[in-house]
Amino acid sequence: MSLVTATIKRDLLLAARNPGEWLNPLMFFLMVAALFPLAVDPDPKFLSKIAGGVIWVAALLATLLSLDALYKADVEDGSLEQWLASGESLYAMSLGKALVHWCISGLPLTLMAPVLGLMLALPDDAFWALILSLAVGTPVLSLLGAVGAALTAGVRSGGLLLSLLILPLYIPVLIFAASAVYHAGIGMAWNGQIGFLGAMLALALCLTPFASAAALKLNLSR
Amino acid sequence: MEFNSVSEFLAMGHHGLYVWLSYGLTAVIIALNVAQPLLRRRRLLKEQAQRLRREKKHAPQA
């Protein structure tokens, strides 16, 4: 078994044994979305207009929250050195780590989002757009976020720094995804936006592992 | 020349506040950008010259 698949298996097993790792961001997602009706206006007409955007902002913040820990343990316990010494491609390894991160953050968020849609009076027509945009968009968040996590893995209290680095890079995903949900809600075509998200996913799949791999090497030279 | 008098020039046809505010803020930021490297250079040269003198003074005794 190659080191990459072994690491993926180990990380998934760790997440299964320690549910807080993926449950906490999920609860955070729920709570952030619940703040908006309380803070702004519980009127369903108003809520249905902003629901898509609110759910996407909450998903983005929840993703950021879980990113900080992505490489921390591997840097501290020396796994990272082992990967490098093993000669395994760091490209494949960072791709694998991003995939694991998506499985424990993006996937649960996607499955949970319809519940939030109901609570925020999302229009019936927009549910599929919400699920699809999250399914295509959250992997991009994980991939881009993994670069930031690799860059800040060696920094003490890197969580806030990570958000500073990564949030501007998330803007295009947010724009297209939220607009897909909004347009589906008012009965307009939304396949173009999903197409853009797909293109960004393809680009991120090809390019971000290079940046992650280069960033991971930073943590070795200490 | 677009303006007939200095006061007309300063007034900028009711837009004086906006024009001069943006030019003023820009001048401040530019001035800071020029001053920073010049001041840093002065401090750097002074500190390092001091260090050098200190090291020279202590060198013969060692």
Place this chain on the structure above:
Amino acid sequence: MSDALCFGGGVKTQLIAVVVMWQWLKQLYHRLGSPKWFYEITTGWIPWLAVLSVIGTVVGLVLGLLYAPADYLQGNSFRIIYIHVPAAILAQSAFMMMAVAGAVYLIWRMKMAAWVAKVIAPIGASFCLIALLTGAIWGKPTWGTWWVWDARLTSMLLLLFLYFGVMALQQAMESEDSSYRAGAILSLVGLVNIPIIKYSVEWWNTLHQPATLKLTEKPSMHPDMLIPLLIMIVTTYVFFALLVILRTRNEILWHERKRSWVKQILES
């Protein structure tokens, strides 16, 4: 004679020219990599760059503020263009230069490139800030409010966030080498993202506010308005070069403080 030059000789001279070019480039690269060479050659450039920046600014602003006709829609407030547009253009290309310098450091470990990249970040961020502030002020007479979510202003704001990210990351890293490398990686990721961000913001903007008055987009500018703008853009690049050189020289002095050539400067 001329035939030989055209055929056999032509190819040969071309080959020689390519080899000479290559040698020259290699030499230039090695020289650029030498902090001492850079420091010594730029000593003579500084006064010229300073004089050029002052002359360019004076000529550009006199033409722009006094001689350019007022805009038929925006009146005299359009004169903010002479600082807003050059600052915005420079802020964007400075990010690109920072990323390229960072890449040179990542690939060839050229220390000079790392210093240049580090030095560009605060300068680029200042120009980005200038573009944002002047854009907001210009928005007040044009749109009636200080801030409008206009496509250009919004992407400028995001560019400022990218600069902040690079600077914050560089400061957080413990070792100098990793701060340079981390900054370089992040600025390269940012560079790839900038066109995507710009495109998405423009698309989002046309969706939400169709047909508002654009600040700087004119079908065609009158030459009396355009020439001062071009002068200001060129001058801004010259001034930027001056700032980068001044700051890079400080980095050189600091990092090379224990070398004999810096000691000579310190003693004089």
